[in-house]
Amino acid sequence: MKTIVCVEPRKFEYHQKQKPESEANKAIIKIKRIGVCGTDLHAYEGTQPFLSYPIILGHELAGELVSADNAPGFQTGEIVSLIPYFSCGTCAACAAGKQNCCESIRVCGVHMDGGMAEYISVPSASLLHSDGLSLDAMALVEPLAIxxxxxxxxxxxxxxxxxxxxxxxxxxxxxxxxxxxxxxxxxxxxxxxxxxxxxxxxxxxxxxxxxxxxxxxxxxxxxxxxxxxxxxxxxxxxxxxxxxxxxxxxxxxxxxxxxxxxxxxxxxxxxxxxxxxxxxSRNATREDFEFVIDSMKKQLIDPETYITHRAGFEDAAKHFETWLNPTGGIIKAMIEINS
Missing domain, CATH: 3.40.50.720 (NAD(P)-binding Rossmann-like Domain)
Incomplete structure (x- = not known):
């Protein structure tokens, strides 16, 4: 599968990587939308404090569920997103229900490779139902949850x-x-x-x-x-x-x-x-994600109006310099994978 790798500040390369295989308690998502957030832009310009290079960025994700183990209620082919913060489950924060600030948290696209790829494997427990919402909307759930x-x-x-x-x-x-x-x-x-x-x-x-x-x-x-x-x-x-x-x-x-x-x-x-x-205020909890999805379904918010710039996966890398420019009128950029 093809991936976009930030090999160093201000330098992307397209790399081929093996497609993920099914594992216990893991789900595979075919990525269709990647929201570009401040974390991605700061990583590109070299000012994000928590990551190391090279890295595959991207944690505002939506796509089709290819397979999932131990994911009751989820169906192959449905549109899903995910909570991109993976916690240990045993530290003091996790024990208090604050997995969003786990002592050893790993954030997709920050501490580990993210979703600027054709496929991604994630813990099944991180999956989110779309409940009829669009791919664009689901890719915007994470920043709204913040x-x-x-x-x-x-x-x-x-x-x-x-x-x-x-x-x-x-x-x-x-x-x-x-x-x-x-x-x-x-x-x-x-x-x-x-x-x-x-x-x-x-x-x-x-x-x-x-x-x-x-x-x-x-x-x-x-x-x-x-x-x-x-x-x-x-x-x-x-x-x-x-x-x-x-x-x-x-x-x-x-x-x-x-x-x-x-x-x-x-x-x-x-x-x-x-x-x-x-x-x-760090990251968000499942409660926040579900509240965002419910607010979208009730039409209390219309986040798709935030999308001002789009790019295909094949040429997304060349747009980052433009997206960094505050005079470009950007609110939210969305990368699309249509294959």
Whole structure:
């Protein structure tokens, strides 16, 4: 089978690899859709902190089920996706039901080869039913689950002001689930095209361009000086993350979905006097994945509108430089395998 291998930063090669064979408790999926996420783009540019080269990227996946052992309820040929985080099942986090942050977690396409391939073998326990959803929709379940998990961590209450920093795919999904939770959502980004997308497609209550505006004063105006009670970072940008501490209300919660390599820096007195809560949000749980699928089925969200760029598997590698360019109008790129 053909695979796309990131052999080093900014270099892809197409390699032939043996097609996976059936194993106990494993499923084989014929890949049809591969969503390109920030992790893939950061790996391509050499800024992803958790992986080593060479590697097959890709964990936003959908395809046809070829075979599965010990997967009751799943049928050969059905459209499936998967939870691409494989946990040990025995560490303290797993014992507490937090397999998403397992001490020895292996994420498909990060710690191990992923789905930029014609076929992939995964644990049968990771499979997800499509329940009639399309291939495109199923390839978008994982990034949406990331946002859904962050929103669940924040314990958002109805009518709270929630500031989401970053209007990329993860931030957009976060805004969607904050809206579903009943929040008044504020989108903050430096890209006018993405902010316009938030207004047009997500019906976000407020948008702010961080490059052009006095963010602190605008937030005070929107919230009548209270400031947002929840701030969620989906930028993975250290400058944005550090500024986010200023944007919380007293008693507020700050959730870090975005990931970066550097140290976070903030004023302890300012943080302390707010009795603020800081938490990270890593990956997602099966509960989050199932909530996303259910929300799609109920038409509470229409993630297929996020797809702005497409490429066939055979020429996908050459598009990554373009997809990295923020002026290209990209929201979500989708790689298609039609064979």
């Amino acid at each position: 946002g859904a998990h962050g929103v669940r961590r924040a314990e958002i209450k109805r009518s709270e002001f929630v500031l989401v920093m970053g209007a990329g795919p993860i931030g957009i999904g976060t805004m969607e689930f904050a809206r579903i939770a009943g929040a008044k959502v504020i989108a903050l980004d430096t890209n006018d095209h993405r902010l316009q997308f938030c207004r047009d497609h997500l019906k976000v209550d407020y948008t702010i361009n961080a490059r052009d505006a006095d963010v602190l004063n605008i937030l005070q105006e929107i919230t009548r000086k209270d400031m947002p009670s929840v701030v969620i970072d989906a930028t993975g940008n250290v400058q944005a993350i550090n500024k986010g501490f200023q944007y919380m209300s007293h008693g507020g919660r700050y959730v870090l979905i975005g990931l970066q390599r550097e140290h976070i820096s903030f004023s302890h007195p300012e943080f302390h006097k707010r009795e603020a809560t800081l938490m990270s």
